Amino acid sequence: MTGPAGRAGAERLLRLAGVAAGYGETVVLEDIDFALNEGESVSVIGRNGVGKTTLLATIMGHTTMHRGEIRIGPLVASRLESHRRARAGLGYVPQEREIFPSLTVLENLLVAARPGRWTAERVFGAFPQLSARAGNRGNQISGGEQQMLSIGRALMGNPRVLLLDEPSEGLAPVVVEALVRAIEGLRDEERLAIVLVEQNIRLALDLSFRTLVMDRGRIVYDGPSIALRDDPTRLDALIGLGAAR
Numbered sequence: 001m002t003g004p005a006g007r008a009g010a011e012r013l014l015r016l017a018g019v020a021a022g023y024g025e026t027v028v029l030e031d032i033d034f035a036l037n038e039g040e041s042v043s044v045i046g047r048n049g050v051g052k053t054t055l056l057a058t059i060m061g062h063t064t065m066h067r068g069e070i071r072i073g074p075l076v077a078s079r080l081e082s083h084r085r086a087r088a089g090l091g092y093v094p095q096e097r098e099i100f101p102s103l104t105v106l107e108n109l110l111v112a113a114r115p116g117r118w119t120a121e122r123v124f125g126a127f128p129q130l131s132a133r134a135g136n137r138g139n140q141i142s143g144g145e146q147q148m149l150s151i152g153r154a155l156m157g158n159p160r161v162l163l164l165d166e167p168s169e170g171l172a173p174v175v176v177e178a179l180v181r182a183i184e185g186l187r188d189e190e191r192l193a194i195v196l197v198e199q200n201i202r203l204a205l206d207l208s209f210r211t212l213v214m215d216r217g218r219i220v221y222d223g224p225s226i227a228l229r230d231d232p233t234r235l236d237a238l239i240g241l242g243a244a245r
């Protein structure tokens with residue numbers, strides 16, 4: 001849980017203005033506007049297929065931009081290739097965890113290393129369970145460990161903005177709790193800006209002070225999570241029956 005997002009004078013790390021994007025000629029996202037400061041997280045929720053993954057992929061430069069502008073800090077990144085966006089401070093944890101199965105846990109981390117505060121040692125400090133698996137191959141670790149590895153690998157690039165696509169998917173509740181604490185630590189102590197796409201509505205609304213709801217490629221709500229938590233009828237109206245579970 002957090003207090004109000006950002007503090008006075010917090011640096012703006014990400015901004016999307018009037019973004020329309022999709023796959024080739026197909027436009028999936030329209031009129032996307034939002035900005036995020038250091039030390040702020042925003043949860044993104046919405047039914048299947050509304051464009052949540054496409055939003056993160058667009059920020060990373062993996063889709064076709066049709067209109068608008070994306071800034072990473074002061075840098076206009078709308079036309080930059082994805083590896084340059086990563087270098088400018090973006091870290092991405094994709095929905096498919098994309099662990100290299102034949103590399104060890106340690107090797108999976110080292111391939112992503114860029115100079116900065118995060119080292120393999122520090123990732124192992126943040127995820128002690130991973131440390132015990134350092135020599136195991138990517139295909140010899142559990143789903144929870146793969147998810148931690150995927151986050152650890154993103155951190156090895158020393159990002160200031162972390163994009164997480166459904167990190168809790170398929171994890172046992174106790175592992176989810178550890179993951180939530182790790183994400184909160186990255187936000188509150190490391191001051192990362194975090195975009196969290198999450199199917200678990202309760203988790204999404206609890207973790208971030210602010211939530212975006214998407215529907216058919218657009219942001220249909222951008223405001224306090226608590227307003228949705230306290231109003232299941234409104235939440236249901238925004239994302240459909242049963243969402244408030």
Ligand SMILES: Nc1ncnc2c1ncn2[C@@H]1O[C@H](COP(=O)(O)OP(=O)(O)OP(=O)(O)O)[C@@H](O)[C@H]1O
Nearest residue numbers: 023026028046047048049050051052053054055095
């Ligand atoms: N690589 C692609 N090429 C073409 N269309 C795609 C591609 N990936 C996704 N789409 C389409 O874009 C739309 C948004 O998909 P997206 O994966 O962003 O949704 P999502 O909100 O992440 O869904 P989920 O909750 O199932 O992960 C869907 O209509 C989907 O079919």
Ligand SMILES: [Mg+2]
Nearest residue numbers: 052053054095
């Ligand atoms: Mg998705």
